[in-house]
Amino acid sequence: MPKTxxxxxxxxxxxxxxxxxxxxxxxxxxxxxxxxxxDGSRDRTPDVIRTLAVEVPGISLxxxxxxxxxxxxxxxxxxxxxxxxxxxxxxADADLATPVDEILRLVxxxxxxxxxxxxxxxxxxxxxxxxxxxxxxxxxxxFATIASLALRLPVYDTQCGAKVFRRTRTLEAALAAPFRxxxxxxxxxxxxxxxxxxxxxxxxxxxxxEVPLRAWRDVGGSRLSALAAARAGLDLLGILARxxxxxxxxxxxxxxxxx
Ligand SMILES: Nc1nc2c(ncn2[C@@H]2O[C@H](COP(=O)(O)OP(=O)(O)O)[C@@H](O)[C@H]2O)c(=O)[nH]1
Ligand SMILES: [Mg+2]
Numbered sequence: 524m525p526k527t528x529x530x531x532x533x534x535x536x537x538x539x540x541x542x543x544x545x546x547x548x549x550x551x552x553x554x555x556x557x558x559x560x561x562d563g564s565r566d567r568t569p570d571v572i573r574t575l576a577v578e579v580p581g582i583s584l585x586x587x588x589x590x591x592x593x594x595x596x597x598x599x600x601x602x603x604x605x606x607x608x609x610x611x612x613x614x615a616d617a618d619l620a621t622p623v624d625e626i627l628r629l630v631x632x633x634x635x636x637x638x639x640x641x642x643x644x645x646x647x648x649x650x651x652x653x654x655x656x657x658x659x660x661x662x663x664x665x666f667a668t669i670a671s672l673a674l675r676l677p678v679y680d681t682q683c684g685a686k687v688f689r690r691t692r693t694l695e696a697a698l699a700a701p702f703r704x705x706x707x708x709x710x711x712x713x714x715x716x717x718x719x720x721x722x723x724x725x726x727x728x729x730x731x732x733e734v735p736l737r738a739w740r741d742v743g744g745s746r747l748s749a750l751a752a753a754r755a756g757l758d759l760l761g762i763l764a765r766x767x768x769x770x771x772x773x774x775x776x777x778x779x780x781x782x
Contacts, residue, residue, distance in 0.1 A: 524608040525581065526554040527630055527687070529615055530600030532593050533559055536617040537566040539744055542575055548623045549581040555630060556581040556609075559617075560600040563590035594701075594708035601698050605690060612694075613641075613687030618742035621685040625736050633687035638732035639694075640716055642678070643685035646735040654740040662752070666759060670710045673763040676717055679733055681709045688716075696723035706747065706755035710762055 529548075533540070549557045559572045561584060569586055576582040585603055587596060597614045604612040611633055615626050621643050633641040645663075647653045655663070663682060670681040686709070688694050697715035702708040719725035747755075 525556040526609065527611040527613070527634060528556050528558050528600075528604035528607070528609040529613050529626070529630070529687075530597055530604060531557055531559045531615060531617050532562055532596035532600065533564060533568050533572070533617045534562040534590060534593070534596070535564045535566045535568060537564070537568045537571055539618045539742065540568070540571055540575075541619055542571070544619055544623050545575065545582075546579045548626060549579045551623075551627050553627075553630065553634070555627075556583070558600050558604055559584045560596045561586045562592070562596040563587050592705040594705050594711075597708070598698055598701065605695060605698070610690055611687055612690065614684065616684035618744070620739055620742050621683065621736060622738050622740075625738055626685055628737075629685055629687050629734055632732070632734055633689060639689045639691055639726055639730035640713070640732070641687045642680070642713075642731070642733045643683045643739075644680040644733040644735050645683050645739050646679060648735060651736060652738045652740070653736065656741060659741060666756060669759055669763055670707075673710065673759065673766045674714055674717060675766070676713065676728070676731065678713065678731070681713060683736070683739070691723075691726065693720060693723040693726055696721040704755070704758035704762070706751055707758040707762060710759060714762065714766070 545557065561569045561572065569584060572584045576584055585600060587599060600614065601612050613630065615621055625643065629641055629643050645653050645655065666682060667680050671678050693716055697712055697720045699721065702711045704711060716726045
């Protein structure tokens with residue numbers, strides 16, 4: 524098993540898969556492999572990936588029997604990678620919104636030991652090319668700000684599709700149970716890691732690192748509908764409510780009142 528496995532969730536991506544760039548990523552070296560997870564696509568996505576896997580070493584495909592959503596596709600891929608013995612696991616979007624060279628930089632930062640959880644962050648800085656429409660940018664900023672409040676972490680961008688993690692007991696525990704949400708799962712995963720999960724210890728604050736991207740672009744043909752985006756917003760408010768009013772403290776108060 525390669526040292527680093529990058530999961531690429533795919534739902535009806537036949538037309539958006541850039542075979543040349545994906546092959547370049549898989550061939551980049553540094554003991555990196557790509558695990559595509561086909562999320563019950565109804566187009567020829569699995570065929571395209573299978574052909575690519577024959578041509579390029581270090582590419583494999585896992586198929587979910589039916590569409591389960593990005594959260595489950597990513598979780599299934601990360602679990603498979605960990606079960607196979609990978610030391611570092613991560614994920615990136617199939618449309619390569621985070622370009623290959625930036626994904627590789629992220630992997631180098633993580634495997635170089637800079638932190639246990641390395642997140643790509645879309646910060647508009649001079650010299651960086653972050654191309655996102657105004658509406659998506661500002662909605663994204665509102666979402667990210669609420670996510671940061673819910674997590675109680677000074678994180679700038681939870682939703683960029685590229686992240687790499689070093690294997691820890693906490694990561695394994697955090698992935699063992701399905702996420703509650705379909706599109707706000709990045710926030711849930713960070714929450715599980717930061718607070719500790721199922722008996723596994725929390726990752727200390729300094730083990731999280733955001734890497735500002737030099738380039739990122741919003742690729743057309745998004746699979747995220749306006750309805751799904753609204754749903755993600757509601758999911759996030761649910762996470763915020765649970766983080767501010769955890770059930771245990773509410774229960775405590777009820778018990779105290781009854782006593
Ligand atoms: N929309 C959607 N995307 C999925 C699903 N399962 C996996 N994905 C993948 O999630 C990634 C992000 O999707 P994309 O459409 O680019 O969303 P956006 O860029 O956030 O608007 C892509 O790699 C998709 O193929 C699913 O059920 N629905
Ligand atoms: Mg996209």
